[in-house]
Amino acid sequence: MIGWQIYLAGGAAILVLMTALWLASLRLKDASIVDAFWGPGFGLAALVYAALGAGWGPRRLLVTALVLLWGLRLGLHIYRRNHGRGEDYRYRAWRRQYGPAYWWVSFFQVFLLQGVLMWLISAPLSVALAAPAPAAVTVWDGLGLGVWLIGFVFESAGDAQLARFKADPANKGRVMDQGLWRYTRHPNYFGDACVWWGHGLIAVSAPWGWAALFAPALMTFLLMRVSGAALLEQNLSQRPGYREYIARTSGFFPWPPKQPD
DSSP: OOHHHHHHHHHHHHHHHHHHHHHHHHHHTOGGGGGGGHHHHHHHHHHHHHHHSSOOOHHHHHHHHHHHHHHHHHHHHHHHHHTTSOSOHHHHHHHHHHGGGHHHHHIIIIIIHHHHHHHHHTHHHHHHHHOOOOOSOOHHHHHHHHHHHHHHHHHHHHHHHHHHHHHSGGGTTOOOOSGGGGTOSOHHHHHHHHHHHHHHHHHTTSTTGGGGGHHHHHHHHIIIIISSHHHHHHHHTTSTTHHHHHHHSOSSSOOOOOOOO
């Protein structure tokens, strides 16, 4: 198979996954089950791309391992965070809005939309895993791995720090401003963006790999302006102490906090 056919095959696998999750959500009456499969969905796409590519060189093994590690960690984190809490407030609001029609609206509004985004953002994985060359690890791969590691540390450590903070009853109603959260209001989202820029840099080694850089750019835009930091801060802006936190803490990129005047 050639590159675009492999990319389409990954899209087909994602469509099957999202359709199965949609059917499960109808039975469970919980569309938010899709959230825990965001990371593992990329793992599925990566396995398809790698299986249909030519051979198993060091680069293919590296990229596959990175995607599976990131995706499984994120999926387990979201599952543990959401388990037992019922459907997320966003999906509950849409369920009330559309009423009895939500069973089919949810397929397009939630599952198909996330599937299309997943497929688009997986483009660097397709390029890196399906391209027959280069077979050996390159400088771009090393640079991409470095950026990926920075992102993975920020994302995983930020998630762990926030989970510990929330688990302490003494912190109820307080603003998390410790650890990595002292330097950026969204270390997990910053880390996620870095992970995808790492994949993009690895893809650059392959022929026409630079064209796949639209994917980390899209992911960064979504994290900063659409479904990530912007959406979260709409709900947090009225929390006591959060405006002061905004005034002293970088919104996305890590930076030392501002000192009070």
